[in-house]
Amino acid sequence: MKIAVMSCIHGNYEALNAVLSDIDAQNADKIYCLGDLVGYGPHPNAVVEMIRSLDIPTCQGCWDEDIVEGLNACECSYPSVLAEKRGRLAHEWTNQVIHPETRSFLANLPFSLREDNLCFVHGSPHNQHEYLMPGMDAFVAMERVMAAGADILFCGHTHIPYVRTLDSGQLHIKVQMAQPNGQSQIVTDRAVTTPLKRIVNAGSVGEPRHGRPNATYVMYDTNCDRITLREVEYNYQKTCADIIEKGLPAIFAWRLARGLEFAERADDPTHICER
Amino acid sequence: MxxxxxxxxxxxxxxxxxxxxxxxxxxxxxxxxxxxxxxxxxxxxxxxxxxxxxxxxxxxxxxxxxxxxxxxxxxxxxxxxxxxxxxxxxxxxxxxxxxxxxxxxxxxxxxxxxxxxxxxxxxxxxxxxxxxxxxxxxxxxxxxxxxxxxxxxxxxxxxxxxxxxxxxxxxxxxxxDLTPETTLQIRRSYLQGKVLDGNSLETFWHELTHGAYGELQRAKGIFELVDGRALLLNYRAGYAAVEPLELSLPRWLDGPPDRFSGLEVVGTQLDQPRIVQTLTDCCLEDAAIAYYQAQIRASQAASPEVSQSVSQGATVS
Incomplete structure (x- = not known):
């Protein structure tokens, strides 16, 4: 079975259309979406309507949650004061234009999705706002995959696609307790062998951050266990024109055309989201 | 001679x-x-x-x-x-x-x-x-x-x-071609008393020098950061990027700096209102300035050598 996984569309209808056409051309049997359907881009309602009409299984992203629950960001959400101000602007605009049925759809999205040994989340199994960075500590990364109870954890949120293989490793746990006589006694001594796990980040359909405006997603072939990162060209100029026409900040169009993320990013792989 | x-x-x-x-x-x-x-x-x-x-x-x-x-x-x-x-x-x-x-x-x-x-x-x-x-x-x-x-x-x-x-x-x-009839524009933004967030400044400078606010020929600016440093940033079209220079000024850790800072850009089709708006969005509120400056002062008092080396390690490019 060929499974297409996409994430972080961010109201970019042109990019979504192009990716769906590419998925069709790849003969995918199933599509999963990892959320962030709205935010920054000019067509949040159209994107949600497309996802809904195609009945694509979708989990809730951090922007989807924020539109429903309101902004309540942890410090990892924005890398700078400028990014935070731009993010708030985008949030307020999206909050104003979004239709009630769109908001209702976003509110009812599940936090995660499962398919056999595969798990699909937006950020991490713990939180939509947490970034699983490609360079994060292997122990923490392994914990996140095992917390999901999966062999492959599909995520988005960072907007940069990657595949990280966590080779089988040995974890030796030893717990010592202090005794009244001042000596210590080993009360637990356990070795755990972890199986091979993978984290697959689908990148971003509508807000890439890889230096080019092209949309990205991943294709996973369960028969041959092959993961393919796909990069799709689309008419980003149309999205840029729509950003300006809708009254969103012109800098969003400038950044989109250069494959620079609008605002959010996390540079600290050791940061644990506290939201 | x-x-x-x-x-x-x-x-x-x-x-x-x-x-x-x-x-x-x-x-x-x-x-x-x-x-x-x-x-x-x-x-x-x-x-x-x-x-x-x-x-x-x-x-x-x-x-x-x-x-x-x-x-x-x-x-x-x-x-x-x-x-x-x-x-x-x-x-x-x-x-x-x-x-x-x-x-x-x-x-x-x-x-x-x-x-x-x-x-x-x-x-x-x-x-x-x-x-x-x-x-x-x-x-x-x-x-x-x-x-x-x-x-x-x-x-x-x-x-x-x-x-x-x-x-x-x-x-x-x-x-x-230095005639006064030149079509190049000069736009200046005063920033005296303003303290910028370093990451925001980095984003703004990248956008500015890559044409987000007009065709740039030259940009130079002195910016105050929350750790008290005053940085000189320079850009010349067609030249390799120049590392920011920390000016040899005392670190300002007592409220909004009462010394000159500002940005001058030279180019064509410059969008000065958007430059000013973005610079404004890069600035920290007075309460945030006071909070961070107090933390830095406390850190310096506790371990002057460590805090100095940490501050020197931070750069904006």
């Missing part, structure tokens, strides 16, 4: 007028500096007076008094902004007593493509100093610059390599 106590320095934006003056002043026991065209926006004067302690910056209205009391042993460098018409200058000093330096971007320099030829060009340029009429192309000769000495602003191997142009200009005309 004839002594020239007053040197007029002209050149296109970004050609290296201030850097050349810095190099000259560094060789002197003392020097004075006046920037005509900067008005009350002293980016270059702040840079020079902090990095070259023997140099004193003077204002336009101090010039006459300076010339009267000067014993002529203190060299005075007068920098002319590219938008200043030299023919319009009215100075309280006879023009023939001034040395007139026109800094030009040499075609040889722009077209150098490999390290070997660069070294050869460099040695030529270091010694090149000729009358402007001999250096300028036939069609570029201009009476306006008669009597000016053309110099290519290359002074040291480090400077040469660090500032190697990444693209050759179409012609050398840019280097000498």
């Amino acid at each position: 004839q002594s020239f106590p007053v040197t007029l320095v002209a050149g296109a934006p970004g050609v290296g007028k201030t850097t050349w003056i810095y190099q000259q002043a560094s060789l002197a026991q003392s020097a004075a500096y006046l920037n005509l065209g900067a008005e009350n926006f002293p980016i270059d004067a702040t840079y020079l007076s902090t990095e070259c302690p023997q140099l004193t910056a003077i204002a336009v209205d101090e010039l006459s008094e300076f010339l009267q009391r000067s014993d002529q042993s203190i060299p005075l460098f007068i920098e002319l902004g590219f938008h200043i018409d030299p023919a319009s200058l009215e100075l309280p000093i006879a023009p023939e007593t001034c040395r007139k330096i026109l800094l030009v971007q040499s075609p040889q320099f722009s077209q150098s493509t490999d390290v070997e030829s660069r070294s050869e060009s460099q040695s030529q340029l270091l010694t090149s100093s000729t009358k402007s009429s001999e250096l300028l192309h036939q069609d570029q000769q201009n009476d306006e610059w008669t009597g000016w000495t053309c110099i290519s602003p290359v002074a040291s191997p480090e400077d040469f390599l660090d500032n190697l142009p990444t693209k050759a200009y179409e012609s050398s005309r840019l280097s000498i």
Whole structure:
């Protein structure tokens, strides 16, 4: 079975259309979406309507949650004061234009999705706002995959696609307790062998951050266990024109055309989201 | 050797007028500096007076008094902004007593493509100093610059390599087209009392120097950061990026800094309202400034050596 996984569309209808056409051309049997359907881009309602009409299984992203629950960001959400101000602007605009049925759809999205040994989340199994960075500590990364109870954890949120293989490793746990006589006694001594796990980040359909405006997603072939990162060209100029026409900040169009993320990013792989 | 106590320095934006003056002043026991065209926006004067302690910056209205009391042993460098018409200058000093330096971007320099030829060009340029009429192309000769000495602003191997142009200009005309009729715009933004978030400044500077707010020819600015540093950022179109310079000023950790900071950009189709808005969005609120400054002061009090090394490690590029 060929499974297409996409994430972080961010109201970019042109990019979504192009990716769906590419998925069709790849003969995918199933599509999963990892959320962030709205935010920054000019067509949040159209994107949600497309996802809904195609009945694509979708989990809730951090922007989807924020539109429903309101902004309540942890410090990892924005890398700078400028990014935070731009993010708030985008949030307020999206909050104003979004239709009630769109908001209702976003509110009812599940936090995660499962398919056999595969798990699909937006950020991490713990939180939509947490970034699983490609360079994060292997122990923490392994914990996140095992917390999901999966062999492959599909995520988005960072907007940069990657595949990280966590080779089988040995974890030796030893717990010592202090005794009244001042000596210590080993009360637990356990070795755990972890199986091979993978984290697959689908990148971003509508807000890439890889230096080019092209949309990205991943294709996973369960028969041959092959993961393919796909990069799709689309008419980003149309999205840029729509950003300006809708009254969103012109800098969003400038950044989109250069494959620079609008605002959010996390540079600290050791940061644990506290939201 | 004839002594020239007053040197007029002209050149296109970004050609290296201030850097050349810095190099000259560094060789002197003392020097004075006046920037005509900067008005009350002293980016270059702040840079020079902090990095070259023997140099004193003077204002336009101090010039006459300076010339009267000067014993002529203190060299005075007068920098002319590219938008200043030299023919319009009215100075309280006879023009023939001034040395007139026109800094030009040499075609040889722009077209150098490999390290070997660069070294050869460099040695030529270091010694090149000729009358402007001999250096300028036939069609570029201009009476306006008669009597000016053309110099290519290359002074040291480090400077040469660090500032190697990444693209050759179409012609050398840019280097000498200094007429007031130029279509280049100058936009200035005062930031005195403002403290910027470092990551925001990094984002803004990238956008600015990559054309998000208009076609940029030149940008320079002094920015105050929350750790008390004042950074000088420089950009010249066609040149490799220059690392930010922390000015040799005391760290300001007691409220909004009461010293000059600001941004000057030169280019075309500049969107000044968006530049100002973005700069405003980069600034920290007073409460945030007070909070972070208190933390830094406490950290310095607890471990001055550690806090200093941490602060020095932070850069904006």
